[in-house]
Amino acid sequence: MFLTKEEEKLLERNDGVSKCMEILVALGEIFGAERLIPIRHSHISGVSYQNIGDEGLEWLKGLNVSFAVKTTINPAGMDLDRWREMGIDESFAKKQMELLNIFKKMGAELTLTCTPYYIYMPSFGEHLAWSESSAVIYANSVLGARTNRESGISALASAVIGKTPLYGLHIKENRAPDILVKVESDFEPEILGYKIGSEIDGIPIFKFNRKLSDDELKALGAGLASTGNVAIFHVIEQTPEWDHFEIPSEKIVVDDLELEFDCDPDAVTLGCPHLSKNELVRIYDLVKRFDGKAKKTFWVFTSRSVYDEMREVVEFLESKNVRVFRDTCMVVSPATERFECVMTNSGKALTYLPKLRGVRVVYGTLEDCVRAAFSPH
Ligand code: F3S
Numbered sequence: 001m002f003l004t005k006e007e008e009k010l011l012e013r014n015d016g017v018s019k020c021m022e023i024l025v026a027l028g029e030i031f032g033a034e035r036l037i038p039i040r041h042s043h044i045s046g047v048s049y050q051n052i053g054d055e056g057l058e059w060l061k062g063l064n065v066s067f068a069v070k071t072t073i074n075p076a077g078m079d080l081d082r083w084r085e086m087g088i089d090e091s092f093a094k095k096q097m098e099l100l101n102i103f104k105k106m107g108a109e110l111t112l113t114c115t116p117y118y119i120y121m122p123s124f125g126e127h128l129a130w131s132e133s134s135a136v137i138y139a140n141s142v143l144g145a146r147t148n149r150e151s152g153i154s155a156l157a158s159a160v161i162g163k164t165p166l167y168g169l170h171i172k173e174n175r176a177p178d179i180l181v182k183v184e185s186d187f188e189p190e191i192l193g194y195k196i197g198s199e200i201d202g203i204p205i206f207k208f209n210r211k212l213s214d215d216e217l218k219a220l221g222a223g224l225a226s227t228g229n230v231a232i233f234h235v236i237e238q239t240p241e242w243d244h245f246e247i248p249s250e251k252i253v254v255d256d257l258e259l260e261f262d263c264d265p266d267a268v269t270l271g272c273p274h275l276s277k278n279e280l281v282r283i284y285d286l287v288k289r290f291d292g293k294a295k296k297t298f299w300v301f302t303s304r305s306v307y308d309e310m311r312e313v314v315e316f317l318e319s320k321n322v323r324v325f326r327d328t329c330m331v332v333s334p335a336t337e338r339f340e341c342v343m344t345n346s347g348k349a350l351t352y353l354p355k356l357r358g359v360r361v362v363y364g365t366l367e368d369c370v371r372a373a374f375s376p377h
Pocket of ligand 1: 074075114134222271272273274301328329330331332348349352
């Protein structure tokens with residue numbers, strides 16, 4: 001990979017910056033990148049102490065670097081204010097805060113959300129280095145920005161250097177669809193993504209019978225990226241690059257989705273990815289239909305920024321025994337491990353709750369989830 005004189009000098013420093021350059025150069029060489037390109041924004045995932053552990057914490061401490069571009073970070077393992085209520089113990093909280101302080105010292109904004117695009121919306125064609133598969137697929141597909149599916153470490157390296165290797169989805173022709181997916185019924189997008197992700201190879205372009213909302217596109221992408229190695233999709237007549245390429249001849253038709261979940265939920269969770277303002281309002285409207293309080297543990301997750309803008313909705317939900325947590329989620333927090341079976345509407349949570357938290361899962365639409373919490377029988 002071609003490096004400028006300045007970039008070569010960074011490699012020779014023998015410090016945290018040179019380590020970050022080494023990571024980017026190694027990545028660029030593996031994927032045949034021509035050179036590095038500047039980015040405007042990095043988003044780093046894997047910041048829960050549950051994921052990083054002591055070894056990661058020590059590595060980060062020793063790095064001693066600062067970020068050269070706007071850098072946001074993914075959810076941590078707890079709500080920073082309400083961790084006791086979540087059942088998080090003191091020692092975990094201490095380690096989590098230590099970790100977040102290292103990121104803060106490096107210059108990260110402690111956004112602690114997987115929906116950084118609600119805070120800072122990248123523009124069409126903008127180059128990013130984002131980890132967090134649900135955010136990557138949203139940025140590429142819905143916003144037309146350009147990012148590969150980075151790991152937490154490569155996104156951090158890019159944040160320090162302010163650049164990323166030019167390969168993959170940074171190059172227009174690599175964003176072309178490979179397979180047309182004709183969707184014949186009105187499936188919930190999250191479950192469609194969850195099922196289709198593992199069944200297709202390459203980039204899908206969907207044909208739906210109706211227009212999807214941004215929240216539905218978000219849910220479709222999160223589901224797709226959780227079960228498949230997908231980082232971009234297109235939707236005919238809807239997403240910004242759908243007509244930049246030929247429609248592929250390979251085609252599948254989806255007219256049936258079989259789901260095989262079966263357990264009796266002791267908790268209900270929503271907000272994977274973190275809830276938008278509209279999604280919080282939808283939950284509020286549904287909860288209003290029920291008298292009394294939630295009868296099952298009902299946890300919902302959103303970002304601090306959405307929470308702060310939706311104070312009245314949050315207060316109402318809290319008064320109905322719906323816990324609205326920020327900074328974390330059901331998947332990255334160890335708090336979820338106490339449950340036997342969790343009901344969720346999220347394709348991503350259906351994939352990762354069993355794998356990472358050892359919890360059984362059952363799918364419900366957003367409406368099913370509210371009903372299950374308020375009127376369980
Ligand atoms: Fe976000 Fe956690 Fe789901 S980080 S996408 S809410 S697994």
